[in-house]
Amino acid sequence: MQNWITPKNIVVCILITPVLLIPFFYKGGAALLPMHLVIMVASYIALAQTWNILSGLTGMFSLGHATFYALGGYSLAVAMVKLGLNPFVGLAAGIVLSAFFGLLLGAISSRLTGFFFTISTIALAQVIRTVAMQWTPVTNSITGLKIFRPIVSRMVFFYVAIGLAVAVSIFFAYLRRSRMGSMFVAIRENIHLARSLGVDVVRYKTISSIIAAMLASVVGSFITYYIQVVDPNYLSPLISEKIIMVTIIGGMGYAWGPIWGSVLILLEEFIRGTLGARYAPLATALYGVILIVFMLFRPNGIVSINLKRSFGMAIAALTPAKNIEAAARPEGK
Amino acid sequence: MFFEIDGITKRYGGLVANSDVSLHMNQHEIVGLIGPNGAGKSTLFQIIDGFVRPDSGSIRFKGKELTKLRTSRINKAGIACTFQHAQLFPRLDVLESVMIGAYCRTMNKSAARQEAEKLIAFTGLAGKESTLIDKLTMFDRKRVELTAALATQPELLLLDELFAGLNSTEVSEMVDLTLQIHRELKTTFLIIEHVIKVIMSICERVYVLDYGKVIAECKPNELSKNPLVVKAYLGEEYDAS
Ligand SMILES: Nc1ncnc2c1ncn2[C@@H]1O[C@H](COP(=O)(O)OP(=O)(O)OP(=O)(O)O)[C@@H](O)[C@H]1O
Ligand SMILES: [Mg+2]
Numbered sequence: 001m002q003n004w005i006t007p008k009n010i011v012v013c014i015l016i017t018p019v020l021l022i023p024f025f026y027k028g029g030a031a032l033l034p035m036h037l038v039i040m041v042a043s044y045i046a047l048a049q050t051w052n053i054l055s056g057l058t059g060m061f062s063l064g065h066a067t068f069y070a071l072g073g074y075s076l077a078v079a080m081v082k083l084g085l086n087p088f089v090g091l092a093a094g095i096v097l098s099a100f101f102g103l104l105l106g107a108i109s110s111r112l113t114g115f116f117f118t119i120s121t122i123a124l125a126q127v128i129r130t131v132a133m134q135w136t137p138v139t140n141s142i143t144g145l146k147i148f149r150p151i152v153s154r155m156v157f158f159y160v161a162i163g164l165a166v167a168v169s170i171f172f173a174y175l176r177r178s179r180m181g182s183m184f185v186a187i188r189e190n191i192h193l194a195r196s197l198g199v200d201v202v203r204y205k206t207i208s209s210i211i212a213a214m215l216a217s218v219v220g221s222f223i224t225y226y227i228q229v230v231d232p233n234y235l236s237p238l239i240s241e242k243i244i245m246v247t248i249i250g251g252m253g254y255a256w257g258p259i260w261g262s263v264l265i266l267l268e269e270f271i272r273g274t275l276g277a278r279y280a281p282l283a284t285a286l287y288g289v290i291l292i293v294f295m296l297f298r299p300n301g302i303v304s305i306n307l308k309r310s311f312g313m314a315i316a317a318l319t320p321a322k323n324i325e326a327a328a329r330p331e332g333k
Numbered sequence: 334m335f336f337e338i339d340g341i342t343k344r345y346g347g348l349v350a351n352s353d354v355s356l357h358m359n360q361h362e363i364v365g366l367i368g369p370n371g372a373g374k375s376t377l378f379q380i381i382d383g384f385v386r387p388d389s390g391s392i393r394f395k396g397k398e399l400t401k402l403r404t405s406r407i408n409k410a411g412i413a414c415t416f417q418h419a420q421l422f423p424r425l426d427v428l429e430s431v432m433i434g435a436y437c438r439t440m441n442k443s444a445a446r447q448e449a450e451k452l453i454a455f456t457g458l459a460g461k462e463s464t465l466i467d468k469l470t471m472f473d474r475k476r477v478e479l480t481a482a483l484a485t486q487p488e489l490l491l492l493d494e495l496f497a498g499l500n501s502t503e504v505s506e507m508v509d510l511t512l513q514i515h516r517e518l519k520t521t522f523l524i525i526e527h528v529i530k531v532i533m534s535i536c537e538r539v540y541v542l543d544y545g546k547v548i549a550e551c552k553p554n555e556l557s558k559n560p561l562v563v564k565a566y567l568g569e570e571y572d573a574s
Contacts (some may be wrong), residue, residue: 178442179440179442179445182432182436183433183436185425185429186425189421190420190421190422190423192420193420193421193422193481194433195403195405196384196414196420196482197413197433197437197481197482197484198405198409198436198437199405199433199436200403
C-alpha cells in the first residue's frame with residue numbers, strides 16, 4: 001500500500017517511454033495520426049481516472065459522467081465563440097460549473113444510494129443534454145459550436161494530453177494513499193461500518209463527487225479546444241459507457257486500471273484503419289465482449305492479472321506434466 | 334451519570350422491539366445485556382449508535398444528549414461498537430481497516446498508522462497488517478472489527494455477540510483481550526451475549542431484556558435465582574412444574 005517504486009512500476013515506465021518520443025520517430029505529416037491516437041488515449045485515461053475517483057474509489061456508480069466532460073467542453077466553447085473570451089476563462093468557468101453540479105450530485109447521493117443514485121446520474125446527463133439541444137442561442141442546438149483558434153502544433157496537444165493523463169493518474173494514486181482516499185474506500189466497502197467508525201459519509205461522498213466533476217470538466221475543455229467543436233454528442237451515453245468499460249476492464253479502483261483499459265480505445269482506430277470507417281462501431285461490440293469475459297474470469301480487471309503466475313503456467317504447460325501443479329500454485333504457498 | 338438510557342421505545346409496525354427501556358452505567362463498568370432471541374437487544378444497540386431512531390425516550394452520554402445525533406457524531410462523542418454480524422471492509426487490508434478507525438481522531442496519516450500498528454499488536458494481530466480481510470479466519474475478523482472500533486478511542490464500547498461463533502479457546506482468548514482492554518485502556522463495556530459463561534466471567538452487572546422490556550437488573554450470579562429471568566429463558570412449562 002505504501003511503496004511507489006516497485007519493479008512493476010519501473011518496467012511499465014520503461015515501456016511507456018518510447019510513446020513519448022513518437023513525434024520524433026516520424027517525418028513530417030506521418031506523425032499526425034499516431035499523435036492523434038495518443039492524444040485520444042491519453043484523454044480517455046484522464047477522463048476515466050476521474051470516473052475512477054467517484055465510482056472506483058467511493059463506490060458511487062455513475063452512468064452519466066459525460067455530464068461534466070460536456071460542461072467543460074461547452075463552457076470553453078461558449079466563452080470563446082459567444083463571448084469572445086480567453087479559453088482559460090472558459091476552462092475556469094467549466095470547473096466552477098462542474099463543481100456546482102458535482103455538489104448537487106453529492107447532495108443527491110446522501111439521499112439516494114446504489115441503484116437509485118446511478119439512475120439519478122443518467123437523469124442529470126439527460127437534463128444537461130436537453131439544455132444543450134434546446135438552448136439554441138447559446139449552444140447552437142444539434143449543430144454545436146465550432147471554435148476558431150490560432151494554429152497550435154499538434155506536438156503541444158500531444159504533450160499536454162500525456163501530461164494531463166499522468167497528472168490525473170498520479171493525483172489518483174496519491175489520493176488513494178491519503179486519509180481522504182481511505183475515507184472514500186471505507187464508504188465503498190461498507191457504508192455502515194464507515195459511519196460507525198466516525199466517517200462523515202455525506203461529506204466525503206460530496207467531496208469525491210466535486211473532485212471528479214472538476215477534473216472531468218478540465219478534460220472536456222481540453223478535448224474541445226483540440227478538436228475545435230462541441231455538440232450534444234458529448235453527452236451521449238456512449239461516452240459515459242466507454243469510460244466505464246475501459247476502467248472496469250483495466251481495474252476499477254486502481255490507478256493503473258484506466259491506463260491499461262484505455263489502450264483498448266485503439267481497437268476502434270485499428271478497425272477503422274483496417275476494415276474501414278463503416279466497421280468502427282464493431283469496436284463497441286468488441287468492448288462489450290471483452291468486458292463480459294473479464295467480468296467472468298477476472299472481475300478485478302487487467303491489474304489483477306499476475307504476470308509471473310500466468311507466465312509460470314504457460315511455461316509449465318510446455319514442460320512435463322509433473323511440474324504443472326508446482327508452477328500453477330501461487331507464489332509462497 | 335456516565336451513560337444513561339431513559340424510556341426508549343421502538344415499534345416496528347405492531348411489534349414493540351423496545352418498550353420503555355431504561356438503563357444506566359458508571360464509568361469503567363462492564364455491563365451485560367442478555368435476553369432470548371428477538372428480545373430487542375440489537376435494536377437497542379442500533380438506537381444507541383444512531384442507526385435507528387427511537388419513537389420516544391432519550392440517551393445521555395456524559396451529560397450530552399445523543400438521540401438526535403448522526404452515527405459518525407456519536408462515534409466522535411466516544412461510543413464505538415461491533416456488530417452481531419461482523420462488519421468489515423472486505424477488500425482492504427488489516428492495517429488500513431484499523432487506520433480508518435484511527436482517522437476518526439487524527440488528520441495525520443503517520444499518526445494514524447502508528448496508532449493502528451500499536452493496537453494491531455495489542456489485539457494479537459501483529460504480522461497480519463497487510464492481509465486482506467477476505468483471507469482472514471472468523472476469529473481474526475472479529476478481532477479486526479474490535480481493533481478498528483478501539484482505534485476510534487471509545488470510552489464506551491458496545492459488543493454485540495462478539496463471542497458468538499468462536500470455539501472455546503478463542504472465546505477465552507477474547508475474554509482475556511476484553512479484560513485487558515478494560516484494564517489498560519480504561520474502556521467501559523456494554524456487552525450483548527448469549528454465552529452465559531462469558532457473562533459470568535466478565536460482567537459486573539446484567540440487564541435482562543424480554544419482549545422489549547427490561548425484566549431484571551442484577552449481578553450475574555443472581556440470574557438463576559430470579560424467577561422472571563428463569564421463566565423468560567425456559568418458558569411457561571417451568572412455571573408449572
Ligand atoms: N428493521 C426491522 N424491521 C422490522 N422488525 C425488526 C427490525 N429490526 C428488528 N426487528 C424485530 O425486532 C425484534 C427485536 O430484534 P433484535 O434484533 O433487536 O433482537 P435481539 O435481541 O438482538 O435477538 P438476537 O438474540 O436473535 O440477536 C425482533 O422480533 C425483530 O424481528
Ligand atoms: Mg441481536
